[in-house]
Amino acid sequence: MFYDLNIPYSANDTHLPRTLAFVSELGYNVVALNHSIVGKLPAQITCAIPDPLHLKDLPPKLSIRRRVTLTLTESHQNARLAELAHAYDLLALRPIDERTLQLACSSLDCDIISLDLTQRLPFYFRFKMLSEAVKSGKRFELCYSQGVLGDSAARRNLIGNASQLIRASRGRGLIVSSEAKAAVGCRGPWDAINLAMIWGLPQEWGFEAMSKEPRGVVVTAQLRRTSYRGVIDVVYGGVKPAPVEKELQDAGAGKGKGRQQAANGQKRKAVEDVEGGAEARVEVAEKPISKREAKRRKHQARLSGVDQNGGTTKVKGDSLSTKGDGERRGRRAEGRGLATFGGSRMNDRLVSYRH
Amino acid sequence: MVRIKHRYLLVNILYPDTKSSHLRPASKPGDDVPYTVQFRRPSPDQVNGGLLMRLIRDGVVELFGDYGSGKIAGSLQVKYFSPATSTATIRVSREHYRLVWAALTFTTRLPRPVDQPCVIQVVRVSGTIRKAEEEAIRRAGLSIRRAEAAAKSSNVSGVATASATPLAVAEGDDDVDMFNGIEDRDEPGDVDDDDDG
Incomplete structure (x- = not known):
């Protein structure tokens, strides 16, 4: 399962079915449509993305989530952050400077922290700050599409910032997504992993950043919204x-x-x-049998079982029937172990003959 | 003497845009063609191995400068290109194949005489050309089957979309996803029967 958690959504985008079909063709299984909010939150918070998308030709195997990205400008919005989170499947925050990044990492409750990596950031990432966020389940997002489609300056900044982020987070808690405004900006999952590898993320972690980490984000976000605590x-x-x-x-x-x-x-x-x-x-x-007592009884049962020459040992009473089961299973496993041991010995002998 | 080790990248060129699709089935208007066929349409006639070489070299120079360009110059070769399936096999030395891969990933347009937006996806990284070839054949068959399934489901779609689509897709789609990696391991038995480089 590959995830792409950032496909920008706008209501009058006629290319969206094409983009989704292309993403599915590239091999992704789950995508999140992203609605960006810059500035003040609207008075009435509703989800801007209709839940069953009214589009024809949606790829059948693609599962679609709804995500909102709020650009953090001032901090007095966080009272309504929970309300915003409940309207969508995923909540991402986009800090613009060090103060808002600190805020997003520590106190604000969100799923994804998505920095704009195409700009030159006037501060360094610090491991302490990032690890605090990762520990509380937030993930940092690397969006590669701007580097692919944008000009040379954007690409340079993206590569620089991405390697900084990889260095500061020590490769943990990252997710890679596209943020592709058109189908041309999307790349295959393995191509993106290779890109991340060029930027300094080892291949296994790059793979996790496309599959395991975003899955964790999606599942945790869903749990947080629907489950009990x-x-x-x-x-x-x-x-x-x-x-x-x-x-x-x-x-x-x-x-x-x-x-x-x-x-x-x-x-x-x-x-x-x-x-x-x-x-x-x-x-x-x-329940009141202690461990030691249970062990002792088991031992006795085994002894008596040996006396009766294996077979079915009916152990005392109904309350212990589960124990008897376990014991029998254990003996069977032993038998199997012996058998495999014998088999391996035989193999050894075969090998030695072959030599 | 130690053999020079290579990697063979099997790449697909995908065309995400609807514009300038020069090969359009005569019977249908363009929108009715299923997406999977649109994306995997045949390349224009001007695309050939030389153009791909130029594309890769320019890409590597743009991303990695003279250093990267010099590193790959000795081993880079386009072994195979099929315009019908838009598939190519590219050979690079094993140490530097990631440079070429990154350059392919950063490609957004085919160069000048064609000048068409494209996405290049690496679908297999293989140590021998034979494995790459087998994979190419397998994928070609698979894309034909998918296209047939898509066409069937779009024909039926007026009547019973819900029942037709999952069935059609379920046929042979699963083995195309490369979830566990797209790279071959180096096996001792593999013989690289290509030593002209």
Whole structure:
């Protein structure tokens, strides 16, 4: 899966289907359409990109995300940043100077930090600042299209800034994307990786910057928007079961601290919590064998199993049936190990004969 | 004596723009041709190996200056170019193939007599010319199959888009993606049966 998380979007762009088809042809699987906001946020924040794109001839295998890039000019917008983030799938920030970069790295909550690398930046990147951002899950973006299409000065700045960014971030937490305004600006994923390699990023990390890191960004952003506290998401909530266990709920009502089930995409509620608590209790009732005790029993079971000449050892009672299973599995694995060992020995012998 | 090692870059020239497509199927207007066919259309007649050489040399000079140009000058050669599929095989020495690759990536137009926007994609980096050739053949077949599938789905699209498109694409599309790398490893058994350079 290759990702290109920056395809500029404008509402009256007639070439967009062509660009998307071209990107798909080059081998990308996921793209993000980017809407840029410069200056003040509008009063009513809505997503500028329609959710099912009303375009014909969309490539069928391409998955499309919506992203917004906000150019950071002054800092008093961050109160509405969360609102902006919720309207889109991805939120990127574009700092213009060192102060806003510091702000974006440390306090502002975003997914991608996208610097304009085609300009000469009047400051150095510092590892401390960048690593702070990377640690909190933000990724830095390298856009190569300006270097491909732009003039020589833009290309020079891009190469200089990109190698600076690679040096300062030590190659970690980068994503490579195109920012191509037309199809001509896009390049194949491996071509982009090679470019990054010329700029100083090792090939494996360049590969990660096209695949693993942007995937992390997309998935984390999605989790942050839909899930319970960014930890648990319900992929399929299933049907709601009929409420049958009334008295059980009453019994477990005291247990507040249980597992956090976010059924049906909602936040934790009292009823689910109660069920979780009851379940946890049942588990506790079955659990009290210590590790040492378990080991001892296992050992005994094995001894008795050896006495009965292998085969099925029915271990005491139902509560230990899982253990018996595990033990049997372990023995089978041992057997297999022996077999492979024998096989390898045989191979050795074969090899030695061949010699 | 130690053999000089080369890399063979298998490249595709893609034409992202609709303009000046000189070879257009006579029966259809241009917009009806599926995108995959438009992008992978045949090159104009003026494009040949010499023009590609010029393009690469100029690109390397522009990006890497005299140093890069001198480094690749001894080994650079266009081994094969097919205008019908817009595919070429380029030979460079193994140490410096990334310079040529970068120059190809930074190309946006074919040079003067053609003067047409293009994107050059490297689809295979191979240690022997045979592997590159096999890959070229495989990809040519694949692009034909894709074009057929696209044509079929666009014909049907008025009736049942949803059912036709994924089926058509699912046929042979998966082996085209080069997710695990597009470079050959050097294998001891590989014999480079080309030693005229």
